[in-house]
Amino acid sequence: MLDIQQIRKDTPGCHDKVFFNSASSSLVTQAVADKMTAYLLEEQMHGGYKVVQAYVEAIQDFYTQAARLLNCKDSNIAFSYNATDAYAKALSSIPFRSGDVIITTDYDYISNQLAFLSLKKRFGVQIIRAENRADNSLDIAGFEELIIKHKPILVAVTHVPTNSGLVQDVETVGELCSQYDILYLVDACQSVGQMVVDVQKIRCDFLTATGRKFLRGPRGTGILYVSNKILRENTLPLFPDMCGAEWIDSQHFKIHQTARRFELFDRSYISVIGFAETLKYINHIGIHRIAEYDQQLSQQLRTLLSKNEKIQVLDRGTQLSNIITLNAVSKTIAEVETHLQRNNIYYSVSKLNTVPITETTRKEQFAIRLSPHYFNTPDEIELVATLLETI
Numbered sequence: 348m349l350d351i352q353q354i355r356k357d358t359p360g361c362h363d364k365v366f367f368n369s370a371s372s373s374l375v376t377q378a379v380a381d382k383m384t385a386y387l388l389e390e391q392m393h394g395g396y397k398v399v400q401a402y403v404e405a406i407q408d409f410y411t412q413a414a415r416l417l418n419c420k421d422s423n424i425a426f427s428y429n430a431t432d433a434y435a436k437a438l439s440s441i442p443f444r445s446g447d448v449i450i451t452t453d454y455d456y457i458s459n460q461l462a463f464l465s466l467k468k469r470f471g472v473q474i475i476r477a478e479n480r481a482d483n484s485l486d487i488a489g490f491e492e493l494i495i496k497h498k499p500i501l502v503a504v505t506h507v508p509t510n511s512g513l514v515q516d517v518e519t520v521g522e523l524c525s526q527y528d529i530l531y532l533v534d535a536c537q538s539v540g541q542m543v544v545d546v547q548k549i550r551c552d553f554l555t556a557t558g559r560k561f562l563r564g565p566r567g568t569g570i571l572y573v574s575n576k577i578l579r580e581n582t583l584p585l586f587p588d589m590c591g592a593e594w595i596d597s598q599h600f601k602i603h604q605t606a607r608r609f610e611l612f613d614r615s616y617i618s619v620i621g622f623a624e625t626l627k628y629i630n631h632i633g634i635h636r637i638a639e640y641d642q643q644l645s646q647q648l649r650t651l652l653s654k655n656e657k658i659q660v661l662d663r664g665t666q667l668s669n670i671i672t673l674n675a676v677s678k679t680i681a682e683v684e685t686h687l688q689r690n691n692i693y694y695s696v697s698k699l700n701t702v703p704i705t706e707t708t709r710k711e712q713f714a715i716r717l718s719p720h721y722f723n724t725p726d727e728i729e730l731v732a733t734l735l736e737t738i
């Protein structure tokens with residue numbers, strides 16, 4: 348059982364509102380805010396380079412805590428500025444050539460799809476999107492056929508899409524990639540922090556995450572996981588800097604032995620310190636327990652909403668995440684928004700240009716996205732569900 352009272356005490360932002368928006372940018376704890384403020388004040392007095400020397404251990408803790416959460420070693424973790432930055436760095440390490448195939452899914456995040464399209468434009472890579480079955484799960488047999496037929500250079504799958512509630516079976520895809528020896532990149536931006544994400548089970552080469560969502564970290568932070576295989580093969584990002592590589596002479600450089608070869612020298616250490624603190628907090632509580640509680644919250648909300656004829660829940664899939672997407676049957680999004688805002692409910696709106704490709708075939712233009720997390724309570728779920736009955 349989670350100590351919800353203590354968790355809420357640690358989270359000042361959750362008391363004066365119902366905050367159901369962790370899929371956008373969640374609430375940091377008091378300890379995170381305190382650590383970051385103290386660091387900033389030291390920078391104010393001494394300048395950044397002096398302060399960082401006194402925080403070596405606290406900064407190292409970011410790698411230790413991230414590795415613990417993802418079940419890998421510190422050496423597999425690189426700090427990034429957000430999930431997309433981590434994703435771009437991973438892609439930049441792949442030597443794409445004309446005709447190379449990337450297999451991805453219709454549910455992959457739009458920014459990832461944009462990166463693939465850009466690769467297509469510059470290098471002439473082909474993008475193939477695997478089919479989903481009627482229940483929206485990935486057609487694994489079809490996926491394998493695509494792999495055999497196209498011998499892709501890369502398979503890229505988003506674990507939990509930005510909306511639609513779906514959880515994609517990244518572990519089974521990982522088995523295929525390892526069987527056929529194909530590079531495997533997983534976008535875990537919306538899954539890390541709300542469910543157990545174990546890179547050993549997923550067997551990916553790269554995995555990307557952001558700090559500000561279900562991890563409850565500060566903005567401007569992210570994680571890039573890099574497998575031992577990638578490290579052993581001396582794969583490096585297209586543009587390493589003096590953090591990721593060591594300058595030897597005018598013709599040579601040596602790359603960093605760890606995933607830090609994917610990092611750039613400068614970053615906001617204020618944010619790194621805050622990120623380390625939030626990761627420590629999650630590890631202390633235990634991601635298994637958070638995942639279990641989050642599932643209870645989302646199941647409770649979906650069950651209550653299913654009884655409400657005024658609401659249409661748009662989620663798809665057999666295994667569902669903590670992202671609940673909905674519309675009001677006979678009200679506009681603006682009207683739903685007014686209703687939620689008047690009652691101090693925090694939510695987000697998913698617009699058509701940010702949703703997965705499959706969602707663009709829907710007739711709805713927008714949807715409301717609710718994303719409760721482990722500082723929320725069953726009472727809050729009930730309150731929001733009741734409120735949506737009076738819409």
Ligand SMILES: Cc1ncc(COP(=O)(O)O)c(C=O)c1O
Nearest residue numbers: 429430431456508509536537557
């Ligand atoms: C599934 C998914 N992947 C990637 C991203 C991009 O994350 P970031 O803005 O941290 O780069 C998002 C953001 O909403 C997302 O939902």
